[in-house]
Amino acid sequence: MQLFLNATSPYARVARIAALEKGFGDTLALTWVDPWADDPALLAVNPIGRVPVLVTEAGTPLTESLLIARHLDTLGAGPTLFPTAGSAAVLSLAGVGYGLMEAAFHTVIARKQGGPEADGTTLGRRRARAIDRSLHALDLDRLAPTPSQGGGGTLTIGLLVTAVALDYVAFRLPEIAWPATHPALAAWHESVIGRDSFRRTRFA
Ligand SMILES: N[C@@H](CCC(=O)N[C@@H](CS)C(=O)NCC(=O)O)C(=O)O
Structure with missing residues (x-):
């Protein structure tokens, strides 16, 4: 492949x-x-x-x-990323994580294409609000149903996408400083990005 x-x-x-x-x-x-x-x-x-x-x-x-x-x-082998048990919760989380990823990615691309003024457009402000709301939604309450699925445990597609999205925001939009405003989410995130698969694929 x-x-x-x-x-x-x-x-x-x-x-x-x-x-x-x-x-x-x-x-x-x-x-x-x-x-x-x-x-x-x-x-x-x-x-x-x-x-x-x-x-x-x-x-x-x-x-x-x-x-x-x-x-x-x-x-592939190993535990499924798309478990049947709790499927709706996993996919629900994946949707929010993916939406955060999209809002962050399009903020970065809009800045590249249109300069910093892109942030002040109707769409730019809308994306910023979406990022802010997603971070609140993703705070530990949202992740609570699967707390043991961080570092050493079983990863689901919801946790995977969310952790990548959070890492992307920290990488490309550091001024948002979400780890400071969402310390519990940051602690969870740290445990996931310690996994071998995350360490081997760091943004560069
Ligand atoms: N919905 C797609 C998004 C893929 C995407 O936007 N990839 C970006 C790179 S981060 C890209 O290749 N952009 C080039 C373009 O839009 O022409 C997915 O989930 O894979």
């Missing part, structure tokens, strides 16, 4: 962590690309031109980080 990715994409990191958690660390070929450069190799497997893309053993390209994670989960 082959994974098209870049080192700063939170979406690609979700796919890569899922691959590592499911035992594909040694067999997954990593193809590093710049999705903004219209690389022909990437466009050949994804007409949308985004990472991540997973090309299966049979040569089928899969796009969308959560769909890739789902496929790897079906195929």
